[in-house]
Amino acid sequence: MNAQREFFEPEIVAFCCHYCAYAAADMAGSMRLSYPTNVKIIKIPCSGKTDVLYLLKAFEAGADGVFVAG
């Protein structure tokens, strides 16, 4: 994912709360709003479900950045 490119585009993993951030992303979709394809969304039941292991696994799989939204 971290390939050499002319312009570095980070791969971002977003852990989104089912009840707010994920719903917002869903709403954005239904409103035909676009967001960058290099943001990969993972729905979690609550941002409180976030675990250090999830973050590490995302980095281990090659993510350049991880954020939690909730």
Added chain:
Amino acid sequence: MIFGEQKPLEEVEEMIKDCKKILIAGCNTCVAICFAGGEKEVGILASALRMRAKMANREQEVIEQTVQRQCEWEFVDELKENVEKVEVVVSLACGAGVQAVAERFPRAFIFPGLNTTGIAITEEAGVWAERCLACGNCILDKTGGICPITRCSKGLLNGPCGGSQNGKCEISPDVPCAWQLIYDRLKVLGKLDLLDGIKPPKDWSTSQSGGPRKVVREDLKSSS
């Protein structure tokens, strides 16, 4: 329970840097309770080591397994298949667990991933504090249930010493004076008479000073 702390990542990395395949072995009893060596901590350490290997361009495979207790053969034996697959095992158990794995697998390299601290209680979430030094000759009946061997920095049997200031130990204002605690508690219990007289020197032969301890219960031993 036994409590401990994981060694710094750099120290673990140094131990295993020349190995191609490593097993991180966790223990799901005491060290899981203090968040040092249970299944989750094994996952975190393994993940961190895999990333470090990748960043350093090292060809290294890190596998994980956690057993219920690393200090009992029945559970240690569950590691057999993975131990045979790897060059080295990093055990996140206490020192007893590390040695049990080493004893069970005489041809395997077993490295410690933890520094074992002692026997503690969980004072509050995230705080573990030593309560017992396993001296082998308990005197808590004479000290109101507070152990001066463990909690007095000098291990005094007849305290407090002159370093007790406002209920705190001279080593740190964060450390309560064990003898102040003992006095306060015995006062509440109406048992201050327990402090009359001088306690004679303790017999330390029951502690580790008398050599490695062993308890043998003939009634529980297998007859074979």
